[in-house]
Amino acid sequence: MRIRDLMNMNVVTVLPTMMLKEAAVILNNAGTDKALVVDDDGKLIGFISQRGFIKAVAISKIEDLCVQDIMTNRVVPLLYTKSVSELKEEFTLNQCPFFPVVDGENRPIGILHQNDVVTYLSDRSLLLVEETQAIIQSLYNGVTAVNAEGIVTLFNAAAEFITGLTADAVIGHHVDHVLPNTRLSRVLETGETEVNQQQTIANCTIITTRSPIFNGNKVIGAVAVFQNITELQTVAVELENVKNLKSTLESAIESFFEGIVIVDRSGKITMINQSYCDFLGVERERVIGLHVVDVIPNTRMHVVAQDGKAEITEIQRINDHNCVVTRIPIVKDGETVGAVGKVVFKDVKDLKILSNKLNKLEFELEYYKEELRKAYGGKYTFDSIIGTSEKMQWMKSIAMKAAKGNSTVLILGESGTGKEVFAQSIHNGSIRNNGPFIKVNCAALPENLLETELFGYDEGAFTGAKKGGKPGKFELANRGTIFLDEIGDMPISMQVKLLRVLQEREFERVGGTKTIKLDLRVIAATNRDLTKMIEKGEFRQDLYYRLDIISLAIPPLRERTEDIPALCDMLLKKINKRVQHDVEGIAAATLKLLMAYKWPGNVRELENVLERALNLMDDHEVLIAPEHLPPIVKKVNKESEPIEVSDNLAGMLDDTEKQAILKVLEEAGGNKSKAAKILGIHRSGFYQKLQKHNIK
Numbered sequence: 112m113r114i115r116d117l118m119n120m121n122v123v124t125v126l127p128t129m130m131l132k133e134a135a136v137i138l139n140n141a142g143t144d145k146a147l148v149v150d151d152d153g154k155l156i157g158f159i160s161q162r163g164f165i166k167a168v169a170i171s172k173i174e175d176l177c178v179q180d181i182m183t184n185r186v187v188p189l190l191y192t193k194s195v196s197e198l199k200e201e202f203t204l205n206q207c208p209f210f211p212v213v214d215g216e217n218r219p220i221g222i223l224h225q226n227d228v229v230t231y232l233s234d235r236s237l238l239l240v241e242e243t244q245a246i247i248q249s250l251y252n253g254v255t256a257v258n259a260e261g262i263v264t265l266f267n268a269a270a271e272f273i274t275g276l277t278a279d280a281v282i283g284h285h286v287d288h289v290l291p292n293t294r295l296s297r298v299l300e301t302g303e304t305e306v307n308q309q310q311t312i313a314n315c316t317i318i319t320t321r322s323p324i325f326n327g328n329k330v331i332g333a334v335a336v337f338q339n340i341t342e343l344q345t346v347a348v349e350l351e352n353v354k355n356l357k358s359t360l361e362s363a364i365e366s367f368f369e370g371i372v373i374v375d376r377s378g379k380i381t382m383i384n385q386s387y388c389d390f391l392g393v394e395r396e397r398v399i400g401l402h403v404v405d406v407i408p409n410t411r412m413h414v415v416a417q418d419g420k421a422e423i424t425e426i427q428r429i430n431d432h433n434c435v436v437t438r439i440p441i442v443k444d445g446e447t448v449g450a451v452g453k454v455v456f457k458d459v460k461d462l463k464i465l466s467n468k469l470n471k472l473e474f475e476l477e478y479y480k481e482e483l484r485k486a487y488g489g490k491y492t493f494d495s496i497i498g499t500s501e502k503m504q505w506m507k508s509i510a511m512k513a514a515k516g517n518s519t520v521l522i523l524g525e526s527g528t529g530k531e532v533f534a535q536s537i538h539n540g541s542i543r544n545n546g547p548f549i550k551v552n553c554a555a556l557p558e559n560l561l562e563t564e565l566f567g568y569d570e571g572a573f574t575g576a577k578k579g580g581k582p583g584k585f586e587l588a589n590r591g592t593i594f595l596d597e598i599g600d601m602p603i604s605m606q607v608k609l610l611r612v613l614q615e616r617e618f619e620r621v622g623g624t625k626t627i628k629l630d631l632r633v634i635a636a637t638n639r640d641l642t643k644m645i646e647k648g649e650f651r652q653d654l655y656y657r658l659d660i661i662s663l664a665i666p667p668l669r670e671r672t673e674d675i676p677a678l679c680d681m682l683l684k685k686i687n688k689r690v691q692h693d694v695e696g697i698a699a700a701t702l703k704l705l706m707a708y709k710w711p712g713n714v715r716e717l718e719n720v721l722e723r724a725l726n727l728m729d730d731h732e733v734l735i736a737p738e739h740l741p742p743i744v745k746k747v748n749k750e751s752e753p754i755e756v757s758d759n760l761a762g763m764l765d766d767t768e769k770q771a772i773l774k775v776l777e778e779a780g781g782n783k784s785k786a787a788k789i790l791g792i793h794r795s796g797f798y799q800k801l802q803k804h805n806i807k
């Protein structure tokens with residue numbers, strides 16, 4: 112219907128704010144169903160129907176009037192605007208306190224109240240409403256409002272942005288359903304303002320203030336104004352971290368004994384530790400922020416902070432000291448932003464002292480390493496084994512192969528042939544060479560001591576046992592090699608125990624209960640004929656098989672006389688060093704004698720003969736002559752040669768004892784136990800005599 116048509120109708124003039132009910136009565140009385148609403152000046156500002164239709168219009172836009180339903184945001188032509196009863200229904204449904212009436216351009220021109228009063232807005236009010244709406248929409252803070260029933264009536268753009276919800280999805284719904292955490296319902300109940308409350312909505316932390324909306328004393332709604340503080344919170348956490356980091360850095364720098372200074376790109380001091388301040392004689396509070404050149408003499412920190420080139424261990428003169436300093440640029444994102452400087456030594460003298468100390472320590476370390484190696488690792492390697500004879504080359508090659516594995520090795524050979532030299536070489540040539548090389552002389556210890564010597568004992572194992580017990584040789588040889596020398600002299604009772612250990616690869620200390628696992632290689636050696644001993648029941652066959660995995664039979668020296676010259680060369684060098692002589696070599700005649708001799712004591716005997724010769728030589732003599740050899744060696748060719756004897760009784764007795772021992776040893780093929788037996792003395796007594804006469 113057009114305005115022209117309306118104009119033809121029966122019109123009742125009413126005041127703009129007339130109650131609709133009153134208007135309806137007037138219309139009724141006038142017998143008309145529609146009335147235009149005009150203002151005091153008679154300008155048409157809307158119309159009203161008898162049935163309660165309200166059509167609020169702006170007079171200038173009368174031709175194309177329409178209203179907007181703010182609940183649905185739908186703009187409908189004016190003539191199809193809902194009736195008051197329909198609107199009232201919506202009021203009730205949506206719990207809406209008022210219903211704005213807008214013109215065709217969506218501008219509010221009036222408000223329809225729930226109490227049926229239409230309030231038309233003056234131009235000023237219209238402007239205010241527009242402005243207010245614009246302000247609310249432009250706020251950085253989210254704003255949401257509810258009516259007395261908790262229905263959302265306002266949800267601005269910021270609220271949409273913060274919550275991720277659209278106004279459409281929220282307005283018209285109960286706040287508890289769409290924004291469950293807002294507590295606006297609670298504010299409606301209590302009528303109390305809640306200021307700066309923190310809460311979480313849709314992964315954001317917000318800070319919100321909720322206030323009730325009063326109409327007189329009555330709470331007709333509530334409004335919440337909130338702000339996203341997630342970013343703020345992140346910044347706060349970061350700030351806290353930075354603060355902690357700074358304090359850690361400061362403590363770290365402070366804990367340095369050396370002076371530390373940090374400058375920024377412009378060379379200004381940002382940090383300096385107390386140690387440096389003390390050295391410079393300055394107060395920290397006064398120097399922070401000053402240019403480094405004004406605080407530290409001859410500094411180049413500002414240069415490093417500019418050119419980004421590190422200066423390591425430079426000499427810098429500070430307060431009459433030649434200091435050793437280091438300056439390092441601080442680089443951030445590829446750009447030099449400052450420099451850190453450190454006084455490494457407050458005086459070069461300190462560096463020299465330290466360097467001397469270090470050298471001394473290094474020297475001592477080397478010395479002790481060598482001593483340790485000698486004590487535990489043995490000094491011989493395959494390079495120490497002299498012998499180009501075919502037999503020795505062959506033995507050496509087998510020994511080298513044995514060194515690569517972990518199998519038990521049995522070394523056979525007369526006394527002094529070099530069995531221990533081979534054992535040590537195998538150890539040092541194996542992967543166990545960093546572990547210990549532990550030697551046990553099975554013949555030198557009485558039977559009752561051998562067990563504790565090998566396996567150790569626990570505290571209280573026997574009367575007189577050491578507190579805390581004592582580890583045995585097996586334990587000491589852990590991760591290394593145990594060398595069981597003179598295994599043929601091991602008592603049968605011990606052979607049984609050794610067999611068990613070799614079979615099970617574990618043992619217990621004497622008097623102990625804890626089982627100790629074996630991680631070592633066993634090398635055994637003897638100068639005795641084990642097969643003959645087995646026949647006689649003196650050596651256990653099962654133990655022999657356990658030991659005889661790889662066996663090496665070192666040939667006696669008399670079977671490889673071609674090795675004698677090279678051995679003499681090596682031994683002379685060794686003895687020269689030991690006795691501080693400078694003997695050059697051996698005369699041809701002497702060498703002839705040495706090659707002809709039978710050498711029952713093998714290489715050890717050769718070494719003794721040469722050492723004796725060196726001791727007899729005059730200072731001017733450089734070659735060992737036949738007369739420097741002992742009679743027993745010379746006797747080979749000249750049977751009539753007189754035997755040198757001492758000229759007093761004690762000396763004569765000693766000489767005779769020594770000769771007797773050597774003779775018996777020769778007869779016994781170097782077997783000490785056998786020799787002791789022949790001489791009718793105890794084995795340990797025999798060993799003492801060997802030591803006394805320097806018979807090795």
Ligand SMILES: Nc1ncnc2c1ncn2[C@@H]1O[C@H](COP(=O)(O)OP(=O)(O)OP(=O)(O)O)[C@@H](O)[C@H]1O
Pocket residue numbers: 495496497498524525526527528529530531532533596637638681714715718807
């Ligand atoms: N082939 C060799 N090369 C260099 N030195 C050797 C060689 N054989 C033996 N020696 C030297 O001879 C001496 C005796 O060697 P070693 O102690 O190894 O003999 P052994 O057979 O174990 O003697 P024993 O049976 O009496 O224990 C050592 O001083 C060693 O330096």
